[in-house]
Amino acid sequence: MASVETVFLSGDQWLKNWLFSWGMPESWVFLCTVVVYAVAVLLFVFANVIFLVYLERKVAGYMQQRLGPNRVGPGGIFQCVADALKLLGKEDIIPASADRGLFRLASLLIFIPATMLFVVIPFGREMIVADLNVGLLYFIAVGSTATIAVLMGGWSANNKYSLLGSMRAVAQMISYEIPLAFSLLGVIMLAGSLRMSEIVAAQKDLWFVVLQPVAFITYFIAATAELNRGPFDLPEGEQEIIAGPFVEYSGMRYALFFLAEYANLVSVSALAVTLFFGGWQGPWLPSWLWFVIKVYFMIFLFMWVKWTFPRIRVDHLMGLAWKFLLPVSLVNVFVTGTAIKLFQAMGW
C-alpha cells in the first residue's frame, strides 16, 4: 500500500537521482524536473478533458433518459477521441474582417491560465508543483485573467454576436468573482493561511464543508457562473447569440476554447475539494486516488446542475450576484469571525 501511495513521489526521486548520476549540475536537474512537472500537469489536464467531454455527454444522456454515445469503442469511450481527431483535421477559418493577430492569440491565451491554475493544486500527499504561501490568492488572480482572452476572442472576430457574447461573459465573470472570493474568506479565516497544504492539513479532523456550508453553496453557485456553465451559460446562449464569443472560431481553435472550459471545470472542482472536502485526505486508499474520486464527485455535481436547471435571465443573473450572493457571503464572513473570536474567548 505504501508503495502505491508514494508511486509518483518515488518516480520523481528516481528521475532526480538518474539525472544526478549523469553528473548534471543542480540547476539543470531542477530545470528538467520543472519540464517533467509541466508535461505531467498538461497530460493530466488533457486526459481529464477528453474523458470529461465523454462523461458530460453520457450524463446528459442519462439525465434525459437516453443512452448517450455508445458506438465508438466499448460504451462509446472513444467518442471524444474521434471528435478531437476530426477537429484537428478541420479547416482553420479566420474571417476576412477579423483582427488576425488578436484572433489567433485569444485561442491560445485562453488555455494558459487554465493550465496555470493546476500549479497550486495539491494532488496528493506532498504532490503539489509549487506550494505558494499565497496559493489561494494566486488561484483567484490567475483564474480571473481568462476573462481577457474571452473578450479578446469576441472583439477580434468582428462579429456582433461574438462581441455581445464576450461582453456578457466579462460582466458575468467579473460580477461573480466577488462572491467567489468572499465565500473563500471563511475558509481562510478557519485555516489561518492561504497556503494550500496548510488548508488541507487544517481539515484533518473535520471537513470545512461542515463548518462552512453557506460558504460552500455560495462558492458552488459563483463557480458555476465563473465557468459559464448552465444554468449560467448566457455568454454562449445558443438560442440568442449563436455560440457567444466563439461564433467565428472553427476547428482546433474552437477546440482550444472547449478544452479550456473543461480544464477550468477540473480546476474549480479541485479547489472545492481542497477547500471544503479535506483535499486528498481519506482512509485506506492512496491520497491521490482520494483526490481524484472527490474531484469527480464535484464534477458530477456541476453536470447534474447543468442538465437539470433551465437558463437564468440576464437581469436575474446580475441580481443574484449583487443582491443575494454578495450579502450572504459577507454575513458568512461576519458570523465566522464572530464565532472564532467567541471560541477563542471561551478558551476552546
Place this chain on the structure above:
Amino acid sequence: MEVEKGRGGFLLSTVEFFLNHARARSFWPVTYGLACCAIEMMAAGGARFDIARFGYEVFRASPRQADLMIVAGTVTNKMAPLLVRLYEQMPEPKWVVAMGSCACSGGPFVDSYNVVKGVDTLVPVDVYVPGCPPRPEALFDGLLKLRAKVINPRVAKVAGDAR
C-alpha cells in the same frame, strides 16, 4: 482495382485513413431546419431515437463549428441564397444530407413557382434520404450511409465515375 499512382505515400494515406474514421464518427450538424422534416430531425435527437448513440448529437448553432448540413425541408427561392451562404461558411471537409422529398427533388411542391427543385441544384449533396417526411430511423440510415462513404472515399469516387 488498380492502385492510383501519385496520390499520397504510406504516411499521408495512413493519416488520412485515421482522420476519415474520426470524421465519419463525429458529424456535428448545423442547427438548421426548414420545414416539417426538421421536426423529425428533432425527434431523432430525443430520447426515443437518440442520435447521440452514434455521436452525431452535437448540433452546433454556428456553421463554423459544423461538418454536416442536414437540409431538412422545403427550400424556397427566398431561402436558397441563405442556404448557400450557410454552406459556404462551414469549414472543409463538409457534407450535405438532403432529408425528405422536398430537399431531394422539390417533392409535392415541385410545381410551385417558389420552390427549389432539389437542393442539389444549389450545393453538392452526399446522401439523399427520401420520405415525406422520413422517419428518424431513415435519417439514421442516411447518416450511416454517409459514414460508410466518408470511411471509404474510393466508393464515392467510383460511384462518381460511373455517373
